[in-house]
């Protein structure tokens with residue numbers, strides 16, 4: 175069962191690679207017309223995400239069409255709260271909404287620790303289908319939200335610039351906050367282990383809202399829970415991507431993860447110094463892909479010069495934006511492959 179292209183896994187483990195592996199956060203389901211066709215057929219995001227055959231199809235599209243070095247399972251971080259008993263809706267052009275929220279100890283009684291096989295079986299089935307179709311061409315990335323980022327959505331009930339409801343709870347009800355974070359963590363560990371069992375070769379933790387916390391709060395309310403996940407997932411490499419948490423790079427680098435994801439605010443050289451013995455992933459500004467082809471090539475070359483070609487996985491510094499031209503994405507991928515070889 176050896177992979178034909180295992181560049182990403184070798185880079186994650188700190189082994190030598192002939193060139194830099196490349197994939198894009200949110201590569202499945204944002205930019206491709208082929209995605210929109212399947213999405214149309216499904217009728218809604220949730221129908222698409224919960225139908226394993228269709229979720230598998232859109233997972234494979236970026237591998238076939240863009241030539242990335244890994245697939246990432248098509249799903250969402252919000253399937254975990256739903257599996258715990260808090261359903262979400264996806265409002266067109268607006269994003270996710272939770273009709274009910276969790277803001278007190280009493281609300282916690284309505285939640286359970288997710289059982290991956292029964293509550294998230296549709297994701298596991300999609301993973302098994304993708305693995306069959308991939309036929310060992312490239313690795314499959316599994317993922318989950320970091321407990322703090324999931325806490326943000328469960329308490330706030332929707333997206334927010336400040337997540338002030340979520341942050342207020344950290345200050346006013348630490349006991350409740352820690353109880354909810356622990357329930358999310360236990361659910362997430364079981365879910366990620368089940369993803370690995372179903373065939374995920376590496377898993378990424380998205381702490382998308384890390385950057386709204388102070389260093390002290392991050393140390394109290396996010397890192398300890400990410401640490402539990404890293405310590406529990408021993409079967410495959412773990413990537414921790416904490417958007418905006420430039421202040422926590424050194425501490426994240428001391429977790430038992432293999433890869434640290436960086437956003438574009440984080441300087442490559444400084445990040446190497448702060449995280450000396452792990453693989454780094456990132457970090458091109460997604461807006462670079464709005465520039466002309468020559469400028470994209472120049473920015474990619476500069477990024478690779480800064481990171482070097484070893485212990486490095488090329489990516490954007492956050493998810494690809496929905497209005498990005500797929501040809502620009504291909505240019506990004508091709509330049510990484512050619513320039514780093």
Ligand SMILES: Cc1c2[nH]c(c1CCC(=O)O)Cc1[nH]c(c(CCC(=O)O)c1C)Cc1[nH]c(c(CCC(=O)O)c1C)Cc1[nH]c(c(C)c1CCC(=O)O)C2
Pocket residue numbers: 198199200201202203204213219246247248249250251252264266268269270317333380382493
């Ligand atoms: C915060 C977050 C969410 N979801 C996710 C995060 C963490 C990464 C990040 O910071 O961007 C993660 C995610 N969501 C989705 C994936 C698919 C796999 C991939 O391509 O990486 C992944 C990895 C599908 C999706 N998740 C969503 C869509 C669009 C829904 C649609 O097709 O109608 C897709 C393809 C919806 C979603 N889901 C979420 C939001 C805020 C939204 C609305 C805006 C948006 O499009 O991003 C929550």
